[in-house]
Amino acid sequence: MSNLSQRKEQLAAFDRLLTIMDELREQCPWDQKQTIESLRHLTIEETFELSDAILESNLDEVKKELGDILLHIVFYAKIGSEKGAFDISIVIDSLCDKLIRRHPHIYGDTEAKDEKTVKENWEKIKLKEKGNTSVLGGVPRSLPALIKSMRIQEKARGVGFDWEEKHQVWEKVEEELEEFKTEFNVVDGQEIDKEKATGEFGDLLFSLINYARFIDINPEEALEKTNLKFIKRFQYLEQSAKSSGKKLEDMSLAEMDVFWEEAKKLSIQTSK
Incomplete structure (x- = not known):
């Protein structure tokens, strides 16, 4: 199948989905009742189901879960259209515009010969676009703590705030572990400062996540x-x-x- 024929099939399939979404919103009592707020927790659940399929290397399930997430995207856009806020074409065009802006090495004069430079450019452009006063301002507050640590570290690295060598990161892990052991490896029955222990353990976990990132392991x-x-x-x-x-x-x-x-x-x- 040629690329042109494949693209026509893809567009026809997407058009079919949009038509079905219109029909469901008009005729199905459950679909009529849904709001952006009511769909939120269902979208989160679908995202975790996709994550499970990916971890299991089950491409058939990945295909199904991607369909479920695509349905949610189209559903949100349909509700946005009803409110006069946005529709699916605006969502897609906004995404295309963003991708072009954030890839100046493809659509502009900027050079980026490696992944590191691409990520640094992305974060700098994103910071400028969003007008955040902090590089870390774009990290969602509701992210799970482990994933949030990864994103914080990645964003800091994007502006050059990072260790130079992996042995330095591991030395930090050993330092945090030793601090925790020294202060909280106490005899049975002896009370510890729970708040301080929690803080020190958090430092240890953060340093381990940092090392995992440095050697290209996804800790989550x-x-x-x-x-x-x-x-x-x-x-x-x-x-x-x-x-x-x-x-x-x-x-x-x-x-x-x-x-x-x-x-x-x-x-x-x-x-x-």
């Missing part, structure tokens, strides 16, 4: 993969205990550890 993705791995192993433990006629609450840690080690070995064999 890494943690989620570990979460999923733990869930699978724990569920194996539960099932193995049940098959043995035992309940977890009645088992010793040593007994549970036998099944846990089996789960670890099984996961290694499965990954080969």
Whole structure:
């Protein structure tokens, strides 16, 4: 199929979606009732479902979840049109204009030979466009803390505020870990300053996230993969205990550890 034929199919599919959206808004009681506010939490849920599909490398599910998110985008635009605020063409044109402005190395005279320069230019242009008094002003307040840390660090790096070498970042991790151990590795029963401990632990996590970013590891993705791995192993433990006629609450840690080690070995064999 030629690029021209493919583009015609894409435009026809999008036109079909817009037509269906118009019909649903006019005829379906549920769709008629929805507002931008009522759709918000559903959009968040769909985004997490897309994230799950990506982590599972399930392209068929990625395709489905992208469709759900596209529906939400068209839905918001339809409501915006009804309010006389914007429609889908304005949304798309605004996006196109932004992409052109923020890629001056493609659509202008600026040179950018590597990804680092592209990101730096993007952040500088974004800061100027939004009129923020701070580089960090564009970081959403409601972002989960771990992802927010990543974005804060990336934005700071975009204007040159960053470590030069990865060993410097790791030294910072070790420094924060030592501070935490020294002050809060106390004997059992001894009270600690909870507020101060929380702050120090936050510093440690922030430095670890920084190091992960520096060696091109997405810490949120890494943690989620570990979460999923733990869930699978724990569920194996539960099932193995049940098959043995035992309940977890009645088992010793040593007994549970036998099944846990089996789960670890099984996961290694499965990954080969």
